[in-house]
Every structure is written in C-alpha cells, then in structure tokens.
Amino acid sequence: MSILKISHPAGRRTRVVILTILIALLLITIYAMGIFIPDEAAAGSFLEAGQPPSWKHPFGTDMLGRDLLARTLKGMAVSMTIGIAASAVSAVIAVITGIAAAAGSRYLDASIGWLIDLVMSIPHTILVILISFAMGRGLKGLLIGIAATHWCSLARLIRGEVLQLRSRQYVAVSRRLGRSGGWILIHHLLPHLLPQLLTGLILMFPHAILHEASVSFLGFGLPPEQPAIGIILSESMRYLSTGMWWSAVLPGLVLVLIVLLIDRLGEQLRLILDPGSAQE
C-alpha cells in the first residue's frame, strides 16, 4: 500500500473514483440490457431446443429453445429490481430501529435488541418461505420476506454509530445551546450516518439478490414463466443428467459475477466516503 501511495502521489483517490464509476456503468448496462431486450428474443422455438453455446446463442438454449443469454439478462434485471426494492425497504427499517434503539429509552433499546434476536433466531430461508406462504407466494411475499430479514445487522451498526456520535462534544455543545433532539438528529447525526447507510445498503444488495435467487430456486416467489435467475437454474436442474451443462453453469456465473461487482462497488464507495480513508 505504501509503495502505491508513493508512486501515485495524487492518483489513488482518482483511480478509486474511476473504478467505481466503471463498475457502476457496467452494472447499469447489464440492467438496461435486461430491461430493453424484447420478449421475442427470449421466446425461442422448439427447432433450437437444447443447443450448446454457439455464436448465435452464446449461452446455448434451454429445452424449450429459448435463448439463455437473453433469459439470463432478463432474469438478472428482475433479480436486481427485487434486490434494490427489498434492500431499500430493509435499510429504512434499519435506520428507524437503529436510531430508535440508540436514542430512545433503555426499555425501547432492549425491546429492539430482542426483536433483532427474534428475527435472527429463525433461519432466513425458513422465514422467507413462511412469509412467502403467508402472502400466497408470488412477488409480494418475496419482497416482504427479503426486506424483513436483512435489516438486522445494519440496524445494529447504526445503533452503535449513533451511540458513539451522541457522546461527541459538539453534540453535547449543541444540546446545551438548546437545540432540540430532532434538530441534532438532522444536522449532526444524519450527515455522519448517510455514508454508513449508503455502503450498508449497497453491501446488503448482493445478499438480497442471492436470497431472491435461492427462494425462487426453491419454487417460492416468482411464477415459473418469469425469467428469474433462480427459476432458470431450477429448470436446468431437471436436465442436468442429460449433460446440458451450459444451462446450469453460465447463468449462475453471471449471477456470481454481478454479486461480486456490487460487492466491489460497495467497498470502493466505502473507501471514498469513509473519512478515515477519504484523504488517501
């Protein structure tokens, strides 16, 4: 690290920013491709069923002759949409519970701690299955299930952060000057929490996508005609013994790649936003 700093005296931060923008652009491109690919591209015909990867179909085709690349991209877009929505809801829950636990009475703090323990005491897959069942399966249950299970660690993080901030001198001074709790919250706490929240949100996002894929794979959540990544993989399982490797390997690889990219994006953003490393 020190060698890097010497050889690029002013370039390190710039490089981090450029890398972040590149990753973000790549993700947006993939997302846009998934959205704008026409349905016909993924429709396919039985004449082309079960073909291995070729120039015409880079990912091959499935048993119904549908182009797997188009289906994977469309599936990724669906998964990413669900991931974004669920993480956003989860982050809002985390902020409210985290701040309430840190700023409220001891009784409230203990209750929120207990609530977090409660959510953590049921394996997430089981809880998502249960919630999906309660909502009669489908998209809504999936969204609520994922949103309800992912807020815990971020809520704990925010609670710790608020507790730490509250003991700072400038907050004490502000209070002595007669500022209300709400004013302090908006002017002193939120600016510090925002970077934490943003990175927490982005790092939660890949988890949400993985969970969505897992639960769709099990058959809960999205209907089977929807090209979600979990559904593509669960279909591929049926033809695994016939040697159709491409339908299982390639869509999964795309999923892993996207998750890794988002993870990387979160790490880079943390580097940029975290005051400890922002000056490097």
Add this chain to the structure above:
Amino acid sequence: MKGIPGRLVRIFFSYSIKMISLLLAVSAISFVLVTASPIDPIQQYLLGLGTAVSPQQRAEIEDYWGVNEPPAKRYLDWLSELLHGNLGESALYRRPVGEIISERFQSSLALMLCAWLLSGMIGFILGCIMGMYQNRLPDRIIKKICYILSSVPTFWLGLVFLLVFSVWLKWFPIGFSGPVGIPESQVTLRQRLYHLILPAVTLSFMSFANIALHTRQKLAEVLGSEYVLFARARGEGDLTILLRHGLRNILIPGLTLQFASFAELFGGSVMAENVFSYPGLGSAASAAGLSGDVPLLLGITLFSALFVCTGNLIANLLYGIIDPQIKEAAP
C-alpha cells in the same frame, strides 16, 4: 457464586429465559403468518386425499380441524397441544409431525454435522495459514477465494458439483440419502456416507470463508502482541509460536463463531437438501411450504428456531469461558 462455573450457570439461566420468550414469539408470529395466508389448508388437505368430498364432509373436516374457531383460541389450543408433545398431523405425509421431524432431523443432523465439522476445520486451517503469511501471497490468494465463495449461492455450487462429480466424473451418486430401490433399513452406513459426501462438501463451502477470515484476524492480533515479540526474541520459531501462543487464543473464539452460525447452517441445508434431493428437514420445509402443509411448516419453523437458539446458547456459554471481563447481560 463466583468463578467460571457460577458465571456459566448465570448465563445459562438468563439465556434460557430469553430463549423461551423468543420461542413463544416465534410460535405466535409463525401462527399469525400461516393464518393470514390465502392458501386454504383444508383445500390442500382435500387435494391430498385425492377423492371427491361432499360439502357436508368438508364441513365435518372443518369442524374437526377447528378452522372456524377464532384465531386466538386456535393458537392457544395448538400451543397447549404443542406443550403436550403433539404437533399435529402432516397433510402431506399423513403422519404425526413430531415423528417426521425426528426422523428427518436425523438425516439432516448427519449432513449438518459433517458440513459443520468440515467447514470448521477447513476454515480454521486456512485462517491459520492466512494469519501466518499475513499480506503475503498465500494470504492474498486465500482471502480472494474466501470473498468469492461468500458471493456464490449454495444451490448453484451444489449444481456445479453435481454436474462435475456426479454427471461427468461419476464419482458420486446424483442424490438421495441411500441407493434407490433398497428399503431404508437395509442401507449400510458406508452407502449413507457415500451419499452424504457431496451435499456435506457443498454445505461446508458456504460457511468456511467466514470462520477463516475471523481466525485470520484473531491470529494477526495475537502475532502482533508483545508476548509473541518476546517469544520470538527468545528464539521460538513460527510453528512453535502458533502452537504455544496462537492456538489457545484463537480456538475458542473460532468455536464460538461456529456455534453462533447455526442459522446459516440450517438455511444452507434447506438449499443443499433440495439440490441433492436429500430427505432431510430442509427438503421437508420447502415441500411443506409448496404444498400448503401448515402443521408441518409450523413444526419445522419452531424446530429450526429451537436449533438456532441452542447453538446461540452454547456460543454464549463458550463466550463466558473465554472472556472473564465480559459484562453479564442484564436479565
């Protein structure tokens, strides 16, 4: 009471009280969730019967199941039956839920135990290697692998393993806990283990990254300490330092983390069992959810919460052993 035994007893009782409150809440929440479901359990039960049912018979079944009672009364009835050890009858398997859970849990336990031991050992050894070679090539390579693995979904890893080792290399069978066509009682232990290897490896791959990264950090802390510096000055080699000073400081924290990860283990086993069609609790859970088998789904949810809480209790007790300064949680 003083000393470690006294502290452990206190931790045991305070956590047990919390555990009871958590389990009660889990039972209430899961009951509310299945009650709110638009999926009609009676309809699912009748579908499972496979015969036509007259409206009158249906009404009798509804009476027998008590679906027309107010939810609060139904919950209390269910809870009191639960405390007497009666979990109801599964609509899917037509057998008492308690029986299914205990039978399936045995297969799941074998799977989870293997995966748990395997991931613990792999993770710990890799963590030690990373800690010893900190910031050098082996450390960086293993760290990269750990980060990548934590982004790989369990079920996809299972699919790839199935494809490579079962379909292409034909080293392992495609699935199930024993050979197809042989009665349960005649399956030998060797056959069982043979069918267990691939799911267990898949499941352990999901969780060793966590323990490896944790061990790495703990070992790095130990190696940066002054007593290790002194040991080095005395002429102790790397391996001696690891054995004498490292292991005893990092073993129990690692073990604690491993016990605290029962929730991920159980969740992962749901995925692994479905990919490998392994007849354990996890595959029963998803089957119950898909077929609307309410008693079984409730039973498994409650059981999984009990399983996770037990792991957390052991982790808390271990934590009480490691750190004498740990503040006791207010009850």
